[in-house]
Amino acid sequence: MIHPTAIVDPGARLAEDVEVGPFTVIGPDVEIGPGSRIGPHVVIKGPTVLGARTRIFQFASVGEDCQDKKYAGEPTRLVMGDDNVVRESATLHRGTAQDRGETTIGSRNLFMAYVHVGHDCVIGNDCILANQATLAGHVVVGDFAILGGLAAVHQFCHFGTHAMAGGGSIITKDTPAYVMINGNPAQVHGLNLVGLKRRGFSKEAISALGEAYKLVYRQGLTVEQALLQIRERYRLAETETFAASIEVSTRGIVR
Missing domain, CATH: 2.160.10.10 (Hexapeptide repeat proteins)
Structure with missing residues (x-):
């Protein structure tokens, strides 16, 4: 042998x-x-x-x-x-x-x-x-994460569970769970919907994550305000994972 x-x-x-x-x-x-x-x-x-x-x-x-x-x-x-x-x-x-x-x-x-x-x-x-x-x-990388070819992650960054980075992404901030990012510098481009569906996430969870995503990225709220509303509106493990991945950020999240 x-x-x-x-x-x-x-x-x-x-x-x-x-x-x-x-x-x-x-x-x-x-x-x-x-x-x-x-x-x-x-x-x-x-x-x-x-x-x-x-x-x-x-x-x-x-x-x-x-x-x-x-x-x-x-x-x-x-x-x-x-x-x-x-x-x-x-x-x-x-x-x-x-x-x-x-x-x-x-x-x-x-x-x-x-x-x-x-x-x-x-x-x-x-x-x-x-x-x-x-x-x-x-660097901390969560479960089921995908990093495309030539993607580079800066020291001390967190890359969330079920998140995906496109090829060549330059990642200098923390990436929340479930999102898709791309570019130099990396920018967020929505939820990793294809990945979530392939891994069997329920329609309820995907819908709630979509709404939680909008609270963080589309409503003009501060991070603290967005997290408070997510936790007030939803009681799902998936939305808590999303919120927690933002809450632990020390470098700021990819925008």
Whole structure:
């Protein structure tokens, strides 16, 4: 299961059925779950934990030291859940001691070719980062988020659950849940209606989200006024998620 040209440190912990391709290097303090397939010419550095059925393609670099100049070799971590796919030449870095000390990635995510995930990022489940999408350090990405090719997210930004960014978007502010953004600088272009319908959101929830969206973006209200009205009018989990994703913003929301 491990190619004879691969270099696997004795301190690495691989499940018995993990496949490792030619010329791959796996360092100490790396843990890889069952059913995983690591392609050729991959570098995995620890401390790093990869869950079950992880698939990593050629030339990817996973768990490398971060590019933050403050980093001084502290034993920070990268932790990933199950069923993640990391495509060619993607780079996923560990955390920094100045923040969480850990880059955390959930399950069932797809990182396409040349994607970069910076230090201390937190990514949820079922996300898609298309080719060359880039997350700076300290970025938080919610579940089911989609970042188009060449999209770039500024450090410390939040990108909400079920939100979508078009290709080439330059994102320097927080993106609320469920919305669709595009451009440089990124601007909001309505709800991610196609995504919501595909994922089985009810007509009631989609209608309420549309009205909540208008309160924030179309009625000339302050953010505080809009959030108050959303919570007074609706009692749905979806509208609360939308409101909460705006409430936690520290950089201001994409307009």
